[in-house]
Amino acid sequence: MTMNREFIINIMIFGLLIAVGIGAHLAGQGFTVTLATKVAILGLAGVGLNLALGYGGLVSFGHAAFFGIGGYAAGVLASHAANGDPLMFGFGGSNQMLVIWPVAMLAAGFAALMIGALSLRTSGVYFIMVTLAFAQMIYYFAISWPRYGGEDGLSFYVRNAFPGMNTLKPIEYFTICASLLGLALVFSGLVTQSRFGLALQSIRQNPQRATAVGIRATPVRLTTFVISAMITALAGALYADLNRFVSPSMFSWHMSGEIMVFVILGGVGRLCGPIAGAAMFILLEHLLGKVSDHWQALLGLMLLGIVLFAPGGLIGLITKGLDALRKEKADV
Amino acid sequence: MLLAEQLLNGLQYGMMLFLMAAGLTLVFGVMGLINLAHGALYMVGAFACAVVAASTGSFWLGLVASLAVAAAAGALVEMLVIRRLYNRDHLDQVLATFALILVFSEGTRWLFGDFPLYLKLPPALSGAITLPGGLQYPFFRLVIILVGAVVALGLWLLISRTRLGIRIRAGEADREMIGALGVDIAKLYTIVFALGAALAGLAGGLVGSIQSVQVGMGEPVLILAFVVIVIGGIGSIKGALVGALLVGMTDTLGKAVIPGLFARVMDTASANTTGSAVASMLIYILMAVVLLVRPQGLFGARV
Amino acid sequence: MSDPILSIRGLKKSFGALTATDDVSLDLYPGEIHALIGPNGAGKSTLIKQIVGEIRPDAGSIAFEGQVIDRLDGAARARRGLARSFQVSSVIPDFTVQQNVMLAVAGAGGHVFRFLRPALSDPGLTGPAQGYIAHAGLTGREQSKASALSHGERRKLEIAMALALRPKVFLLDEPMAGMGLEGAKQLTAILSELRREAPILLVEHDMDAVFALADRITVLVYGRVIATGTVSEIRANPLVRQSYLGEEA
Numbered sequence: 001m002t003m004n005r006e007f008i009i010n011i012m013i014f015g016l017l018i019a020v021g022i023g024a025h026l027a028g029q030g031f032t033v034t035l036a037t038k039v040a041i042l043g044l045a046g047v048g049l050n051l052a053l054g055y056g057g058l059v060s061f062g063h064a065a066f067f068g069i070g071g072y073a074a075g076v077l078a079s080h081a082a083n084g085d086p087l088m089f090g091f092g093g094s095n096q097m098l099v100i101w102p103v104a105m106l107a108a109g110f111a112a113l114m115i116g117a118l119s120l121r122t123s124g125v126y127f128i129m130v131t132l133a134f135a136q137m138i139y140y141f142a143i144s145w146p147r148y149g150g151e152d153g154l155s156f157y158v159r160n161a162f163p164g165m166n167t168l169k170p171i172e173y174f175t176i177c178a179s180l181l182g183l184a185l186v187f188s189g190l191v192t193q194s195r196f197g198l199a200l201q202s203i204r205q206n207p208q209r210a211t212a213v214g215i216r217a218t219p220v221r222l223t224t225f226v227i228s229a230m231i232t233a234l235a236g237a238l239y240a241d242l243n244r245f246v247s248p249s250m251f252s253w254h255m256s257g258e259i260m261v262f263v264i265l266g267g268v269g270r271l272c273g274p275i276a277g278a279a280m281f282i283l284l285e286h287l288l289g290k291v292s293d294h295w296q297a298l299l300g301l302m303l304l305g306i307v308l309f310a311p312g313g314l315i316g317l318i319t320k321g322l323d324a325l326r327k328e329k330a331d332v
Numbered sequence: 333m334l335l336a337e338q339l340l341n342g343l344q345y346g347m348m349l350f351l352m353a354a355g356l357t358l359v360f361g362v363m364g365l366i367n368l369a370h371g372a373l374y375m376v377g378a379f380a381c382a383v384v385a386a387s388t389g390s391f392w393l394g395l396v397a398s399l400a401v402a403a404a405a406g407a408l409v410e411m412l413v414i415r416r417l418y419n420r421d422h423l424d425q426v427l428a429t430f431a432l433i434l435v436f437s438e439g440t441r442w443l444f445g446d447f448p449l450y451l452k453l454p455p456a457l458s459g460a461i462t463l464p465g466g467l468q469y470p471f472f473r474l475v476i477i478l479v480g481a482v483v484a485l486g487l488w489l490l491i492s493r494t495r496l497g498i499r500i501r502a503g504e505a506d507r508e509m510i511g512a513l514g515v516d517i518a519k520l521y522t523i524v525f526a527l528g529a530a531l532a533g534l535a536g537g538l539v540g541s542i543q544s545v546q547v548g549m550g551e552p553v554l555i556l557a558f559v560v561i562v563i564g565g566i567g568s569i570k571g572a573l574v575g576a577l578l579v580g581m582t583d584t585l586g587k588a589v590i591p592g593l594f595a596r597v598m599d600t601a602s603a604n605t606t607g608s609a610v611a612s613m614l615i616y617i618l619m620a621v622v623l624l625v626r627p628q629g630l631f632g633a634r635v
Numbered sequence: 636m637s638d639p640i641l642s643i644r645g646l647k648k649s650f651g652a653l654t655a656t657d658d659v660s661l662d663l664y665p666g667e668i669h670a671l672i673g674p675n676g677a678g679k680s681t682l683i684k685q686i687v688g689e690i691r692p693d694a695g696s697i698a699f700e701g702q703v704i705d706r707l708d709g710a711a712r713a714r715r716g717l718a719r720s721f722q723v724s725s726v727i728p729d730f731t732v733q734q735n736v737m738l739a740v741a742g743a744g745g746h747v748f749r750f751l752r753p754a755l756s757d758p759g760l761t762g763p764a765q766g767y768i769a770h771a772g773l774t775g776r777e778q779s780k781a782s783a784l785s786h787g788e789r790r791k792l793e794i795a796m797a798l799a800l801r802p803k804v805f806l807l808d809e810p811m812a813g814m815g816l817e818g819a820k821q822l823t824a825i826l827s828e829l830r831r832e833a834p835i836l837l838v839e840h841d842m843d844a845v846f847a848l849a850d851r852i853t854v855l856v857y858g859r860v861i862a863t864g865t866v867s868e869i870r871a872n873p874l875v876r877q878s879y880l881g882e883e884a
């Protein structure tokens with residue numbers, strides 16, 4: 001019952017995103033298509049974090065590290081492909097998304113394995129602080145490493161290529177991003193329903209009980225952390241291609257905070273929550289940005305309001321509203 | 333001689349981090365709250381000091397203002413927002429205090445713009461003094477070291493010798509207990525939070541006098557303070573002091589020494605870039621080692 | 636007598652100045668219900684926690700089926716068949732009854748790293764789960780959320796989860812706590828059934844239940860074993876009457 005309603009809401013949110021993208025294309029509004037693409041990409045980053053944060057209870061404040069690694073994988077591979085410098089082991093870089101994505105995900109997965117193995121020795125607030133700190137370490141590294149632009153970042157002029165598509169056309173790039181988002185949603189949905197998902201959620205809710213039925217928490221958590229990082233890294237690679245630019249700001253604590261905000265705005269542990277959250281965030285940025293240069297202060301106040309008074313996030317509000325409506329109908 | 337200077341720099345940096353970390357760790361120990369907006373209070377202190385010092389011409393009034401304004405901002409925020417978060421999970425605390433950062437940063441930007449402010453030190457504090465051994469060292473940095481030491485001593489006396497300290501320790505041990513003892517918890521929490529804010533503000537005021545004062549200055553320091561707390565152990569003032577000094581020293585010495593070490597095995601240009609990149613990671617490596625050996629931190633009790 | 640299945644030797648655990656477990660030795664034999672009694676704060680729960688690997692003893696050793704298990708973590712001990720219930724009942728609140736038991740089936744088998752197949756359509760989980768739910772008397776409640784169960788039902792769910800471990804030993808920490816007279820009676824019946832599955836180390840305050848169920852009793856006071864023996868031996872033991880049953884000698 002709740003399952004079903006949740007499922008319908010998920011379909012509606014994802015469908016709305018697709019509709020906006022295609023509708024804007026048909027109306028000839030390329031800018032809106034790009035905005036929808038941005039929602040898809042940042043939503044994807046949030047879907048990654050949601051696996052760890054929402055389902056696993058792992059409050060990572062360091063997912064910008066993986067977002068940035070994904071972005072830099074795209075930027076670095078593309079820049080080597082463009083200037084012909086060999087990267088390593090005679091490998092010359094690539095401008096093929098189908099090469100870039102796996103590299104981005106593997107690199108971030110490896111980083112997540114290291115960071116996760118260390119961070120998961122702690123829990124609670126320690127975990128938050130440690131993930132934040134490790135992400136900051138990578139941020140400083142990116143700034144002080146001049147090879148790929150240091151503080152200024154790295155531009156590449158042509159979007160990387162995907163077989164059979166013209167990635168520079170907004171609608172085609174939107175199609176790629178939305179498809180990946182769809183795949184990630186299906187994957188997340190399956191994982192959370194699987195044995196692994198049961199184990200993960202049980203560890204979040206009652207780790208003592210999980211141990212008592214023979215489940216070791218750390219390997220399950222670490223696996224989740226790595227998968228979550230890989231999805232966020234894929235989003236980072238897509239984001240790099242969207243802007244044709246990467247910079248250390250992708251690694252910044254602010255980015256980590258934003259990805260977390262997408263998840264929480266939408267509603268923690270809800271499959272499509274991060275998409276709703278990202279959409280709301282980008283919409284606010286767009287609308288409030290017109291009202292005031294200081295729109296972030298307004299955003300902050302809204303966030304405060306949501307945390308203090310609407311803990312279930314957007315979807316929580318919607319479902320509560322639906323419940324209330326239904327009750328009214330029943331009463332009548 | 334150069335080494336002595338770097339050691340003093342490290343000490344000064346460490347003391348500044350201690351001022352930040354002490355408040356954070358106290359607030360965590362007593363109220364169980366993770367406060368990302370602590371860096372914003374540091375910024376508030378820096379701006380208060382800069383503005384008051386510039387308009388009155390007195391640096392001392394500026395410092396007093398940094399303490400007072402940050403404490404007031406802290407108390408206000410505690411009463412309006414923070415106290416609603418004590419019974420929430422850490423996720424809500426993170427999000428709400430992240431939102432507070434946005435409000436504080438944009439609010440400050442709105443008031444003061446994007447351009448950094450600079451503080452002029454009074455003549456009594458500027459200039460260098462000659463230390464025994466002939467080392468010339470900026471006097472003001474010594475003052476920061478001294479202030480850090482005095483605050484550390486003061487906090488220790490406060491917590492071990494005063495009524496307030498007894499309540500703070502009782503609060504750390506058992507939150508329900510002190511309620512049962514008839515202590516006004518709400519007031520105690522506001523005081524502790526304001527105290528932490530005042531220390532952050534003081535750090536901001538002091539540092540603002542040797543660096544520029546600008547929006548966003550608080551968060552990098554906040555993250556370093558987190559590293560300090562992870563190393564020292566949550567809730568422990570002693571841990572905060574030791575952790576802060578370790579981090580300050582490691583960072584300062586690493587940046588001074590490592591590029592030189594690298595230059596022995598590679599050419600100077602790449603030694604400089606590689607060396608400084610590695611040096612920037614050093615404190616995090618230190619943190620990783622502590623996590624491996626003692627995940628609860630050097631002075632932390634709980635695992 | 637046959638070899639003990641669980642054998643504890645010289646266990647010690649201190650919390651600061653307090654010695655919660657003071658040189659405790661204890662054996663659990665196949666087929667028996669062994670009750671562990673003692674006043675509040677005697678260290679009964681602490682002993683259970685050391686057996687299941689939740690806390691680490693300062694000294695001493697625990698052998699299970701003839702093998703020392705001191706180095707195994709809690710999850711590994713559970714997979715070997717040490718099934719535990721908690722003093723305060725402990726289930727996964729947002730899961731249904733069925734999901735809770737399926738979780739235990741998956742954990743016991745050691746196969747939680749399967750990512751894509753929905754657990755609900757995995758007969759390897761649902762089949763056994765159904766059986767354990769029935770055994771614990773919860774048929775019909777499969778789709779209820781654990782958080783919506785009554786106290787007694789939650790106790791039954793814990794037993795179903797313990798059964799799913801295909802346990803070799805049950806460690807039950809005050810299963811009757813907080814139950815009414817009727818519930819306690821029902822649970823007594825279930826426990827006397829349960830002994831056919833595996834021997835039980837039973838921590839319990841309800842003396843009626845203890846005297847009805849136990850084959851042997853160990854009395855713990857201030858972390859120390861003051862007596863071990865059959866029910867009638869313990870009833871007759873003057874030390875126990877004095878220090879625990881609260882009678883004048």
Ligand SMILES: Nc1ncnc2c1ncn2[C@@H]1O[C@H](COP(=O)(O)OP(=O)(O)O)[C@@H](O)[C@H]1O
Nearest residue numbers: 650653655673674675676677678679680681682
């Ligand atoms: N984690 C702990 N830290 C400190 N003291 C503890 C801890 N756990 C239990 N104790 C103390 O050990 C003693 C035994 O507790 P417990 O095993 O729960 O007793 P019982 O279950 O027999 O009532 C009590 O005095 C209790 O306060």
Ligand SMILES: [Mg+2]
Nearest residue numbers: 679680681722
């Ligand atoms: Mg007990």
